Amino acid sequence: MNSENPANAAGSTQALLSIEALTVRFGGLVALSNFRLEVPAGGLIGLIGPNGAGKTTVFNLVTGVYKPTSGSVRLLGRNVEGKSVHAIARLGVGRTFQNIRLFSGLSVRDNLLAASSYRMRSETIGSLLRLPSVRASEQRQARKVQEMLSFLELEKHANDDATSLPYGKQRKLEIGRALLTEPQLLLLDEPAAGMNPTEKESLRRLVAQIAARGLGVLVIEHDMRFVMNLCERITVLDHGEIICEGPPAKVQSDKGVIEAYLGVDADAATTQAAPQPGAGS
Amino acid sequence: MMDFLGYLSLPVTLLAIFCIQAMSLQLILGGAGLLSLGHAAYLAVGGYAAGAVTVFGLPALGIDPTQYPLTSLFIAMVGGMVAAGVTGFLVALPCLRLQGDYLAMATLGFGEIVVTVLKNVEVLGGTRGFKDIPRLVNPGVLWISVALVGAFLYRLYRSPLGLAILATRDDEIAARSLGISTSNAKVSAFVIGTALAGLAGAFHVHTLQFISPDAADFTRSVEVLLAVVLGGMFSLPGSIFGAIILVFVPELLRFAPAWVAEKRMLFFSLVVIIIMVRNPAGLTAFVNSFLLRFGRKRGTPTPSGGP
Numbered sequence: 001m002n003s004e005n006p007a008n009a010a011g012s013t014q015a016l017l018s019i020e021a022l023t024v025r026f027g028g029l030v031a032l033s034n035f036r037l038e039v040p041a042g043g044l045i046g047l048i049g050p051n052g053a054g055k056t057t058v059f060n061l062v063t064g065v066y067k068p069t070s071g072s073v074r075l076l077g078r079n080v081e082g083k084s085v086h087a088i089a090r091l092g093v094g095r096t097f098q099n100i101r102l103f104s105g106l107s108v109r110d111n112l113l114a115a116s117s118y119r120m121r122s123e124t125i126g127s128l129l130r131l132p133s134v135r136a137s138e139q140r141q142a143r144k145v146q147e148m149l150s151f152l153e154l155e156k157h158a159n160d161d162a163t164s165l166p167y168g169k170q171r172k173l174e175i176g177r178a179l180l181t182e183p184q185l186l187l188l189d190e191p192a193a194g195m196n197p198t199e200k201e202s203l204r205r206l207v208a209q210i211a212a213r214g215l216g217v218l219v220i221e222h223d224m225r226f227v228m229n230l231c232e233r234i235t236v237l238d239h240g241e242i243i244c245e246g247p248p249a250k251v252q253s254d255k256g257v258i259e260a261y262l263g264v265d266a267d268a269a270t271t272q273a274a275p276q277p278g279a280g281s
Numbered sequence: 282m283m284d285f286l287g288y289l290s291l292p293v294t295l296l297a298i299f300c301i302q303a304m305s306l307q308l309i310l311g312g313a314g315l316l317s318l319g320h321a322a323y324l325a326v327g328g329y330a331a332g333a334v335t336v337f338g339l340p341a342l343g344i345d346p347t348q349y350p351l352t353s354l355f356i357a358m359v360g361g362m363v364a365a366g367v368t369g370f371l372v373a374l375p376c377l378r379l380q381g382d383y384l385a386m387a388t389l390g391f392g393e394i395v396v397t398v399l400k401n402v403e404v405l406g407g408t409r410g411f412k413d414i415p416r417l418v419n420p421g422v423l424w425i426s427v428a429l430v431g432a433f434l435y436r437l438y439r440s441p442l443g444l445a446i447l448a449t450r451d452d453e454i455a456a457r458s459l460g461i462s463t464s465n466a467k468v469s470a471f472v473i474g475t476a477l478a479g480l481a482g483a484f485h486v487h488t489l490q491f492i493s494p495d496a497a498d499f500t501r502s503v504e505v506l507l508a509v510v511l512g513g514m515f516s517l518p519g520s521i522f523g524a525i526i527l528v529f530v531p532e533l534l535r536f537a538p539a540w541v542a543e544k545r546m547l548f549f550s551l552v553v554i555i556i557m558v559r560n561p562a563g564l565t566a567f568v569n570s571f572l573l574r575f576g577r578k579r580g581t582p583t584p585s586g587g588p
Contacts, residue, residue: 063458089460097458103451105515106444114448118460120441127440128433181459 014077015040016185016216017062022071024061031057032240035071039185039216044208046231046248047220050260053237055220056098059187062218063095064088075185090118094178095187098220100170102162108173109158112145115180144180152176152206168199172206179210186210188219192226204230228252236260290420296528297423298484301430303508303520305477308434310506311514312443313470314450315377316385319392320478321501323365326395327479328496329405330364331357332414332486346415354417358483365479366472373471377464392502399494410493417487426484430477434517437473446470511556513563522564 017039024032032054039045047055060066062073064085073080075091083091103111120127120141126134149155152172157165162173171191178186188207192200200223207230211217221227227234228248236244236251238260244251251257306320334357335346346353376387405411437443448456449466456463486492495501504527512523530552534545541548560567 065454084462085457086460086462089458095458097455101452101455101458103448103455105451106447110444110447114444114456114461115459117441117445117448118462121445124440124442128436130436177459 015074016043016076017218018074019058019062020072020074022058022061022073023069024057024066025069030240032061032237035237035240035242037218037235039218041184041216042211042214043216043233044211044231045216045218046227046234047218047237048222048224048227048234048251049237049243052239054240055237056189057240058237059095059189059218059220062088062185062187063093086118089181089183092182092184093187094181094183094185096171096174096178096189096191098189098193100167100174102170102174102177104161104163106162107159108154108162108165109145109149111162111173111177112148112180113141115177116141116144118181148176148180168195168203171195172203175206175210183215185216185218188217188221190220190222192221192223200226292528292532294418294420294423294488296524297420297427298481298488299505299508299524299528300427300521301484302478302481302505303512303524304430304434304517305474305481306505307509307514307517307520308437308446308470308477309474310509311516311520312438312450313446313467313474315467315471316381316388317471317474317502318385318389318499318506319395319497319502320388320474320505321499322392322395322497323369323475323478324482324485324501325399325492325494325497326368327361327365327476327482328486328492329399329411329482330479331361331483332411332492333405334360335415335417335487336411336413346417350415350417351422353415354422354483354487357417357487358480361479361483362476363479365482366476369472369475369478370468372475373468377467377471389499389502392497392499395497396494399497406493408494410491410495411486412491414486414490414492416490418484423484423488426480430480431517431521438517442466442469507553511553511563513565516563516565519563519565522568526564 015038017037019035019037022032022035023030035054035058037045037047037058047058049055057066061068062075062080064080064083064087068081075088075093078091080088080091089095103114106114120137123134123137127138146155149158152169152175154165154169154173154176157169162170165173171194175186175188175191191207192203195203204226207217207219219227219231231248233246234244234248234251235242236254236257238256243256243260244254246254302320302324305323306317309315309317309320335353338360339346339353339356344353346357372388372391376384376391379387399405400408438447445456445461445466446469448459448461449463453463456466482492482496485496508523508527509520510523511526512519512521514520531545531549534548535542537545537548556564556567
């Protein structure tokens with residue numbers, strides 16, 4: 001999928017995404033303070049924390065929706081400062097949204113086709129005139145969409161309205177749409193929200209497959225089992241600050257993390273799996 | 282009967298022009314989701330510009346339009362499209378930052394500006410209108426153009442730009458995350474739509490041989506809007522249905538019993554209200570559900586965005 005990626009071709013070990021000392025303030029509110037994060041190619045990084053901790057703010061800073069107050073976001077070694085949202089997307093960042101954002105007026109297939117429209121835009125005139133050269137690349141694109149439909153197991157829904165799909169399939173479709181922009185970095189915002197256990201397991205395998213292709217994946221998720229099974233490293237945010245960072249085992253046993261999540265006295269909760277009776281809820 | 286057919290020839294010609302105008306607005310309204318209340322202004326700009334080409338431009342170059350009607354018409358068409366498209370572009374740059382009602386107000390205001398300006402340009406006839414434009418259009422050229430515009434828009438909706446326009450309409454934030462420049466998509470839709478309205482203007486002046494500032498009037502804009510919404514604003518063929526109904530139902534009501542014919546616009550309004558109440562999604566949705574009910578499968582699914 002990323003064969004034309006120069007960074008990969010050069011065998012560079014440079015991180016896909018590297019965030020340094022990132023701070024953003026909204027008026028008096030510090031939404032994120034001194035945040036740092038690295039996502040390597042093929043890496044599966046989790047971003048967790050209680051509601052309002054600043055997780056989605058990180059996504060919005062990386063994708064250019066918000067501008068940082070200070071600090072830097074580098075994608076493939078390039079500073080993204082001042083770049084527009086669509087320009088950053090074109091650098092190779094795909095994302096999904098916390099509340100699914102599919103194109104409601106378009107079919108499942110057209111939702112996927114829309115993802116390639118920016119790369120095909122120079123071919124609009126040729127497409128209108130049905131030039132043979134453009135026909136070939138249109139067919140190539142249609143094939144990619146077909147492959148994605150089968151990868152997502154959505155073939156039989158190809159012509160349905162996207163928003164008529166069941167919730168879990170809409171989430172998958174949104175991921176597939178982001179993948180068709182051929183990103184190197186994929187940002188997933190609560191991909192497992194509202195899914196049943198079977199759907200979550202199928203999603204976990206899907207995301208692992210995506211990372212195995214060499215994409216860096218950054219996942220925001222509230223489902224701890226899902227994140228712990230999926231991610232190699234996890235960063236925990238609370239009130240805009242990193243309170244823990246490391247492999248799942250370390251994060252799971254971190255007292256600060258348990259406190260932030262459960263709001264209990266850290267001493268009372270000696271094991272995260274089974275807080276002692278009476279430790280409070 | 283022959284009288285009736287002869288009588289119909291002008292409405293049929295005007296219908297073709299109206300179809301082009303309705304399709305051009307369908308791209309802006311249904312395709313890009315931009316509510317423009319001043320669409321007639323672009324027909325007027327295109328019409329005046331095309332008229333100026335054949336009345337002043339070509340004779341100045343030593344070409345007599347009546348001797349080379351098709352070539353002259355073609356040059357006038359290009360002139361009308363460029364003038365309306367450039368105007369559309371200049372309106373789009375500031376206005377497309379606005380959304381919904383605010384955009385509607387801005388486009389409405391622009392339409393009124395066009396009326397006022399045209400009334401004060403004496404060389405183009407001022408309030409008396411622009412007269413003595415050569416008649417260069419024949420029905421064949423006109424209906425072929427309707428078909429070409431329809432085919433162009435049909436292909437556009439399936440092109441990368443068309444998908445970018447539809448995606449932007451449905452969700453700007455998601456569209457941007459896919460690398461789509463949403464402002465480009467909106468401006469492109471607006472410019473293409475206004476240029477096609479300019480084409481309708483070029484046909485208008487070379488059919489009726491006359492255009493007045495009233496052509497840019499708000500009521501004209503509402504008529505086109507009504508045709509698009511009546512047919513189903515997310516459907517390209519729908520805008521043609523809408524145009525047909527809007528042109529022919531009032532004409533047919535002339536032949537109704539006198540008590541109806543006298544108040545035909547009143548009855549026509551009633552018909553429109555009933556259609557819209559029964560089918561808020563427009564006639565196309567009605568026809569589709571009708572076909573489905575009788576077990577006819579729709580061949581290719583029509584995304585509500587595309588035609």
